[in-house]
Amino acid sequence: MLRQLAVRREALFAMLGLATAWQIASLFFPSYLFPPLPAIGAAFAKIFGSWEQVGNALATALRILAGLAGAFLLGVVFAVAMAKSRKANDYLFPILHFNQGIPALSWVVISIIWFKSIEFRIWFIMVVTTVPAFAFQILDAYRSISKDLHEMALSFRPSRYDMFRTVVLPTVVPGILTAFKVNLGNASRVVVVAELVGATGGVGYQLLQMQQLFDLAGALAWTLVLVLFVLGTQQILTLLESRLLRYRAQSERGL
Amino acid sequence: MRAPIIRFENVCKRFSDKEGRELAAYAVKDLSFDVAGGELVAVVGRTGCGKSTMFNLLAGLLEPSSGLVRVYGRDPFRDFDWFRGKIAVVFQSDRLLPWRTALHNVAYGLELNHMEERERLGLARDWLRRLGLEGYEDAYPHALSGGMRQRVSIARAFAVNAQILLCDEPFSSLDELTGAKLRAEFVRLVRENRKTSIFITHSIDEALTLGERILVFQPPAFIVLEVRPEEAATEATRAAMKDAILSAMTSEVRDPAAS
Numbered sequence: 072m073l074r075q076l077a078v079r080r081e082a083l084f085a086m087l088g089l090a091t092a093w094q095i096a097s098l099f100f101p102s103y104l105f106p107p108l109p110a111i112g113a114a115f116a117k118i119f120g121s122w123e124q125v126g127n128a129l130a131t132a133l134r135i136l137a138g139l140a141g142a143f144l145l146g147v148v149f150a151v152a153m154a155k156s157r158k159a160n161d162y163l164f165p166i167l168h169f170n171q172g173i174p175a176l177s178w179v180v181i182s183i184i185w186f187k188s189i190e191f192r193i194w195f196i197m198v199v200t201t202v203p204a205f206a207f208q209i210l211d212a213y214r215s216i217s218k219d220l221h222e223m224a225l226s227f228r229p230s231r232y233d234m235f236r237t238v239v240l241p242t243v244v245p246g247i248l249t250a251f252k253v254n255l256g257n258a259s260r261v262v263v264v265a266e267l268v269g270a271t272g273g274v275g276y277q278l279l280q281m282q283q284l285f286d287l288a289g290a291l292a293w294t295l296v297l298v299l300f301v302l303g304t305q306q307i308l309t310l311l312e313s314r315l316l317r318y319r320a321q322s323e324r325g326l
Numbered sequence: 327m328r329a330p331i332i333r334f335e336n337v338c339k340r341f342s343d344k345e346g347r348e349l350a351a352y353a354v355k356d357l358s359f360d361v362a363g364g365e366l367v368a369v370v371g372r373t374g375c376g377k378s379t380m381f382n383l384l385a386g387l388l389e390p391s392s393g394l395v396r397v398y399g400r401d402p403f404r405d406f407d408w409f410r411g412k413i414a415v416v417f418q419s420d421r422l423l424p425w426r427t428a429l430h431n432v433a434y435g436l437e438l439n440h441m442e443e444r445e446r447l448g449l450a451r452d453w454l455r456r457l458g459l460e461g462y463e464d465a466y467p468h469a470l471s472g473g474m475r476q477r478v479s480i481a482r483a484f485a486v487n488a489q490i491l492l493c494d495e496p497f498s499s500l501d502e503l504t505g506a507k508l509r510a511e512f513v514r515l516v517r518e519n520r521k522t523s524i525f526i527t528h529s530i531d532e533a534l535t536l537g538e539r540i541l542v543f544q545p546p547a548f549i550v551l552e553v554r555p556e557e558a559a560t561e562a563t564r565a566a567m568k569d570a571i572l573s574a575m576t577s578e579v580r581d582p583a584a585s
């Protein structure tokens with residue numbers, strides 16, 4: 072508890088230090104390069120003062136969540152296929168590995184050419200760029216199922232569903248949570264790129280508007296909205312993690 | 327003579343490589359023996375003599391390459407589900423599910439047997455109490471000592487009230503004192519509950535303490551000696567029996583099936 076408070080205090084000091092450095096810089100540079108903190112704060116407040124702007128923020132949040140959900144489901148399908156069949160693993164592994172090397176911007180171009188619907192374009196880009204990480208992390212978690220525990224459970228002759236519910240699922244949950252945490256950051260970066268090029272709303276689109284207006288305070292305010300969404304979601308995942316993994320709290324949290 | 331419940335008839339087991347080709351070496355070769363209902367049979371042998379393979383064949387976790395394994399006249403591998411609640415296993419390590427409390431670990435087998443929650447938790451609580459773990463119901467495995475964890479795993483096996491109990495060196499990882507205490511508790515529970523038990527060990531003393539009958543294995547899992555500790559009435563005959571077991575375990579015996 073004391074350690075957590077100390078960490079939070081240090082994080083607060085670090086952020087205050089960054090803000091102070093920015094504010095000092097704003098005194099020596101033109102405001103279009105380093106807008107003062109009050110200007111950024113005003114732009115931030117303006118976003119939450121208009122339903123239309125809040126709608127833009129929500130659109131991006133929903134796109135991230137929908138993309139993650141799609142990538143997770145597809146990742147589960149790939150991971151299960153790769154775990155169950157060596158042939159599937161031999162075919163899918165190189166494809167997913169190759170996909171990891173394709174830049175998100177290339178997928179943006181491809182999806183604009185391939186698909187007409189803007190929302191589907193963005194969803195497709197999100198899914199295709201985050202699915203390899205989901206598949207590999209879930210596969211790793213699945214392969215880490217203890218042979219000893221599996222045999223122990225088998226000795227009680229469980230049904231396939233009971234084996235999944237009592238052994239497989241609790242083993243893969245930590246890996247799934249990690250996959251979500253890692254992919255959330257990736258997804259937030261990709262969605263901005265996708266919206267910058269191919270959307271008419273959302274944080275990425277707003278960033279493009281701010282760039283065209285040369286409004287750095289506005290751009291920073293929209294960036295802050297996205298960062299806060301990511302941090303908030305990470306916090307929810309952390310809470311979920313401490314609830315679901317409470318059985319190992321005492322032994323591992325102190326590491 | 328009690329009727330046999332477990333029967334091994336010329337059982338052979340060869341493992342396969344990754345490509346599915348059977349390896350030349352036998353893990354178990356032409357193994358035959360019977361175990362009567364309510365009997366406690368100890369199996370001793372050196373590491374790698376095929377005790378654990380025999381154990382897994384009996385538990386239905388492995389299929390024999392040839393020969394017959396029968397428990398209650400059925401094949402434990404092919405009729406796998408039929409044996410739900412009829413065979414319980416205590417492993418060498420506790421194998422507790424780390425995400426379950428001691429209580430829910432004990433209740434695990436009962437849950438898989440679809441027993442109603444209140445009833446199974448009551449039964450699990452009772453077994454924890456009988457094994458001296460009252461007050462530890464809500465403890466997760468990492469918070470328990472090795473001896474306590476092994477007691478939870480014994481409680482888990484006894485709780486399902488299976489008539490056949492298979493034990494694979496369950497006390498070998500414990501210190502002498504804890505092992506002796508648990509051994510005594512184990513024998514009491516087996517006798518009280520009239521279980522048919524096969525107890526694998528590499529300790530001759532443990533086999534002599536526990537077994538009504540002792541089977542001495544040599545690789546690849548064939549029986550080189552069979553003794554009944556009850557026949558050793560005096561210290562001297564018991565010592566002679568121990569020497570005979572040791573000599574059977576360590577001597578170079580030619581595989582009878584090879585001739």
